[in-house]
Amino acid sequence: MIDGCPALECLLIRRGSGFRCVRINSISLRGIGVEVYWEDLRLEEVIIENAPCLEKLLLFGSAESRHISVISAPKLETLGCLSSHLSDFSQHDFSTTLTLYSTVIQGLRVHSLTETVRTVKILSVRMIALSLDVVIDLMRCFPCLERLYIDVTILP
Template identity: 40%
Template sequence: MYDVGISDNHLQSMITGCVVLESVSMHIMGFGRLCITSLTLRSITFYGPSKGEGAVTFQELVIEDAPFLERLVTLYPYCSPATIRIIQAPKLEILGSLSQGISTLDTETAFSVQKMVAVSLTSKMHTVKILVLDSIGPNLDSVVDFLKCFPCLQKLYIFPHRGNYVNNVQEYDPLDPMECLEVHLRTVVLRNYNGYTRPVIDFARFFILNAKVLEEVEIGVFSHRKDRCLRRQGRELQVENRASRDAQIGLKMDEETILKHHDRTHDFSMADPFDKPGGRLIHMF
C-alpha cells in the first residue's frame, strides 16, 4: 500500500481480517498510530511520510500479537515511527533499521531507546538473529546497549553516517561478558568506513578484539587504499590480536546505502534480505 488514504482503525481491521495474509508493505500512510494483530503475517515493511507541512507524523507502531512474524523492516529509518512496541512476536528474527529516528523501542517494556541509547532493560529478545542499525558517529555505546538487548544475535549490519564523532573508548569487561559476543555473533558488516578517524577505527576494532566466534568482518571503504595505507589499517585495527583466530577481515569498495526495496524483505527464499553482493575486495587480513 502506497500513499493510501485509510484510517488506522480500518487498516488494523483489514489486516486482522485477512486470514491468509503473509506480507504487508505500508509506505507514506497517513496515520499516527498502528496496532497490528495477525495470526498469519510473516513480514512487514513500512515507512512514514516525511515530516513536512501538513503531513501526519507516524508516531507509534505496535505489534500486539503476531505469532508468525519473522521480519520487521523500516526502509527509510528517518521516516520511522517515533515508537515501536513489540508485545508478542515470538518468531521475530530480522529487525531493522533502527536509528536516531526511533526515539523509543519497547519490547514488553523490555527496553527504551532514546537517540539509540538503551536506558532500561528488564528482559531480552532471544529470537532476533539479524539486526540493522543506522548510527551517527558511529556511537559504540549505543550499539553495545543493543547487543545486550539481543543476546542471540548472529549478524550485525551497521550503517554509520557522518556526524559529530563520539569518543569510542568502551572497554569489554570479561567479568561482565555479553552472550552475543561470547557465543553467537558471527558476522559484522560495517558500511561507510572512514579509516582515518580515531573514533571510527576504535568502533571497528571493538568487534575484532572482542567477538569470540566471529567468522567474517566486512568493512566497506569509499576509495582504493595504497599498500602502505592498508598495512596501517591492519595495525590500527589490531587484526593480529583478533579474538576469533578464524575471522576473515575484508576491506571492500563501498557506497553509502541502505535497504530500499521492500521485495527483498518479503522474499523468503532469501535468508537475509539485507545481504547483497559486496563491492570489489581490496584487501583481506
C-alpha cells in the same frame, strides 16, 4: 482489517498519512515494513499486539519521531534499521522509540532493559558516528545476535 486477511504474510505501510496509529493483530503476518516521512497528519505509532508468525520488522524512511511497540511476536528474528538522528535545524531528537516487550530503545540507546530479546538474530543499525558503547549496549539487549549490520554516515 488485517484480521480479515488470514493469508496475508507481508505488510508494508509506506508514507501513511491521515491516521496516527496502527494496531496489528495477525496470525499470518511474517514481515512488516514501516516507512514514514514528515506530513501534517502522519503515522506516529505502530502497535504489534499479537503476531505469532512475525519474523521481520523493518523500519524505513527518515529517522523521525515514531513509536513502535511489539507486545507479542515470539518468532521475531530480523530487526532493522534502528537509527538515531538529530535534526539539521534544531537539537530535537527525531529518533524512533522501539518497545520490545518490556525493553525500551530510544534511537540507539537502550533506556530500559528488564529482559533481553533472545529471538532477534539479525540487527541493522544506522548511526552518525560509530560508538562502541552503543554497539555493546545493543548486543546486551539482543544476546543471541548472529549478524549485526552497522551503517555509519559520515557528515561533512
